Structures are given as C-alpha cells and as structure tokens.
Amino acid sequence: MQKKYEGIIKQAAAEHKLERDEIITLLSCDGPALEFLFAAADQVRKTFMGDAVHLRGLIEFSSYCQRNCTYCGLRENNKTLSRYRLDAEEILTIARAAVPLGYKTVVLQSGEDSYYSAEMIAVITCRLKEELSLAVTLSLGERAKEDYRLWREAGADRYLLKHETSDAELYGALHPDMDWGNRKKSLYTLRELGYQVGSGCMVGLPGQTLTSLAADLLLFKELDVEMAGIGPFIPNPNTPLASAQRGTVELTLKMIAIARLLMPQTHLPATTALGSIDSKGRQKALVAGANVVMPNITPNKYRRLYEIYPNKICLDDNPAHCRNCIGGIISSLGRTVAESAGHSPKEQFTLGLG
Numbered sequence: 001m002q003k004k005y006e007g008i009i010k011q012a013a014a015e016h017k018l019e020r021d022e023i024i025t026l027l028s029c030d031g032p033a034l035e036f037l038f039a040a041a042d043q044v045r046k047t048f049m050g051d052a053v054h055l056r057g058l059i060e061f062s063s064y065c066q067r068n069c070t071y072c073g074l075r076e077n078n079k080t081l082s083r084y085r086l087d088a089e090e091i092l093t094i095a096r097a098a099v100p101l102g103y104k105t106v107v108l109q110s111g112e113d114s115y116y117s118a119e120m121i122a123v124i125t126c127r128l129k130e131e132l133s134l135a136v137t138l139s140l141g142e143r144a145k146e147d148y149r150l151w152r153e154a155g156a157d158r159y160l161l162k163h164e165t166s167d168a169e170l171y172g173a174l175h176p177d178m179d180w181g182n183r184k185k186s187l188y189t190l191r192e193l194g195y196q197v198g199s200g201c202m203v204g205l206p207g208q209t210l211t212s213l214a215a216d217l218l219l220f221k222e223l224d225v226e227m228a229g230i231g232p233f234i235p236n237p238n239t240p241l242a243s244a245q246r247g248t249v250e251l252t253l254k255m256i257a258i259a260r261l262l263m264p265q266t267h268l269p270a271t272t273a274l275g276s277i278d279s280k281g282r283q284k285a286l287v288a289g290a291n292v293v294m295p296n297i298t299p300n301k302y303r304r305l306y307e308i309y310p311n312k313i314c315l316d317d318n319p320a321h322c323r324n325c326i327g328g329i330i331s332s333l334g335r336t337v338a339e340s341a342g343h344s345p346k347e348q349f350t351l352g353l354g
C-alpha cells in the first residue's frame with residue numbers, strides 16, 4: 001500500500017500532474033505515506049520557490065458586507081457585529097507604518113461593500129504604489145469588470161477572489177445570493193486583465209466530499225492561479241452554520257501539500273485560519289509546501305470586529321509584535337523572510353509584463 005502512495009507522489013513531484021482519482025487517494029493517505037507526501041511537497045517548494053517566506057500585510061479596511069454567505073461572520077444578516085470602515089488616510093497610515101517593518105506587499109481586504117466606489121479604491125491603490133512603492137493585492141469580492149480594469153490601471157498587482165468550493169451545488173447552498181458561474185467568470189476576467197490571480201478554498205465544509213476537494217485543486221490548476229489560499233472551515237456561532245463541524249488540520253495540510261505538487265510556482269499561504277485551530281498550524285503548513293504568511297496589520301481596535309470566524313489568533317497583537325513573532329517562526333524553521341515583493345515567479349510576471 002505504501003508503495004502505491006509513494007509511486008503517485010513521486011510522479012506528481014516530477015510531472016506536477018494528478019488525475020482526480022489519484023488526488024482522492026492522496027487525500028485518504030496516513031502514517032508513513034502522509035509523511036512522505038509532506039516531505040515531497042516541502043522539497044518541491046524548496047526547489048521552485050526557495051527558502052524565503054513572503055509576508056503580505058493584511059489590512060481589513062471594511063467589515064461591512066452586502067452578502068450573506070452562510071459560514072461568514074461578516075454576513076449582512078449578522079446584526080451582532082459592530083461594523084467599521086477605514087478611509088483612505090487611515091489605510092495609508094497603516095501601510096506607511098508597515099514599510100519599516102519590512103513589508104513589500106499590502107493586501108486590502110473587505111466585505112463586499114459598495115460604499116467604496118471604484119474611483120476611491122483606484123486612488124488608494126495609486127497612492128500605495130506611488131508614495132510607498134508597495135505591491136498591492138486587492139480582495140474586495142465580486143465587482144464589475146470595469147472596476148477591476150480601473151484598479152489594474154491604477155497599479156493593482158494582484159487580486160484575491162477565493163472560489164471557496166468548486167462544487168456548484170454546495171456553492172449555491174453556502175452563497176444564497178451568489179452564482180457559481182459568475183464567480184468563475186470573475187476569476188477569468190481577472191486573469192484576462194493581467195492580474196496575478198489568487199483564489200482559495202475551504203476544507204471541511206458541511207456536505208463537502210473528497211471528490212469535491214479534488215475538484216478544487218484541479219480548478220486551481222485550470223485557472224493557473226498565482227496564489228491559492230487553502231484553509232479550514234471554522235464555524236461561526238453567529239451564522240447558520242454555527243453547529244457544523246470544523247475542518248481538520250490534517251486534511252487542510254494534505255490539500256496544501258498536493259497543491260504544491262501540482263503547482264510548483266504558485267504562492268501558497270500558511271493561513272491564519274490554520275494557525276487559529278492549531279497553535280503550530282502555520283509552522284506545519286510551511287513544511288508541507290507553503291511559502292507565504294499574511295500577518296494582520298490592521299489596528300487592534302478593529303481586528304475583533306472583522307470576525308469571519310471565532311478565536312482568530314493575534315487579535316491583541318500590534319503589527320510590530322506580529323512581525324517579530326512571524327520572523328521568529330520563520331527563522332526557527334531555518335527559513336528567511338523574503339526581501340523582494342514576491343511577485344509570481346512565472347515568466348510573464350518576472351519579465352514585468354503582467
């Protein structure tokens with residue numbers, strides 16, 4: 001049995017291809033085969049992405065959302081949450097403070113909040129690029145193609161739009177006011193506009209199967225994403241999924257490791273969600289294929305209000321403390337903090353064409 005797993009893993013590490021059934025087989029492995037999977041993914045990470053870990057400073061700038069995703073604490077119908085919005089000057093002040101801490105990228109993330117016009121986001125993006133020379137990732141959900149285009153023209157380098165699950169039926173159940181086809185179309189639009197595209201999925205959603213998780217990995221591959229965020233589902237008590245089981249650390253790590261075998265040049269974050277259900281979760285991900293960490297640089301007073309899921313780590317830490325803590329984690333693994341902006345190593349982006 002061990003030999004069967006080893007054969008699939010060795011071939012995937014060499015060719016970066018897996019059939020759906022092979023992925024399902026790997027998602028079921030344990031014991032020595034699982035250790036072999038993690039070691040192979042770590043080796044592929046080292047070969048293609050090196051030992052440097054890229055930091056992305058996360059600014060959660062608005063907790064307002066017009067959607068009602070059944071798993072998310074920011075959903076509009078969650079009236080228990082106090083909401084906040086940051087203006088352009090506050091966002092710039094946070095980013096300015098992140099530069100001396102060594103951040104080269106900021107991620108502007110919010111709920112789907114139409115309070116921010118496309119022009120407002122374009123101006124903020126432009127200022128982050130021109131005044132602070134930061135790489136900019138936007139993560140504001142689904143917007144019109146013209147908005148995406150304007151932001152790209154303003155200098156946004158990357159866009160993160162998680163597909164969450166590629167199972168259209170499950171997607172429909174989790175997102176009562178959204179459409180799976182539109183989600184996928186938006187990801188292709190971002191690709192067409194020349195963004196470095198990030199997607200992501202949750203692991204352990206109620207009703208999710210190994211077949212559906214295999215499809216998530218194959219969708220990342222089909223989209224040829226520059227980043228894939230894979231984190232566990234964590235139920236939020238103020239949502240319809242309050243009593244659902246959360247996803248497991250082990251299955252999430254398997255997904256990350258298989259993603260690394262399939263996509264050697266894709267950035268894979270060790271997610272905060274994984275660190276929130278296991279105090280060593282991010283370290284485990286970093287030795288199973290991950291090469292990115294996204295420390296929160298949002299001021300403390302807002303962090304608790306951006307409660308997608310409960311018991312998030314680092315809620316009481318300030319950005320300087322987070323930076324030290326993450327630096328310590330990275331060096332304890334014999335790795336270094338990257339000094340570059342961490343653009344995709346794919347050729348079209350290293351040549352500066354993307």
Ligand code: SF4
Pocket residue numbers: 065066067068069072073074075076110111112141
């Ligand atoms: S997952 Fe995103 S779009 Fe859905 S409710 Fe939460 S913040 Fe809004």
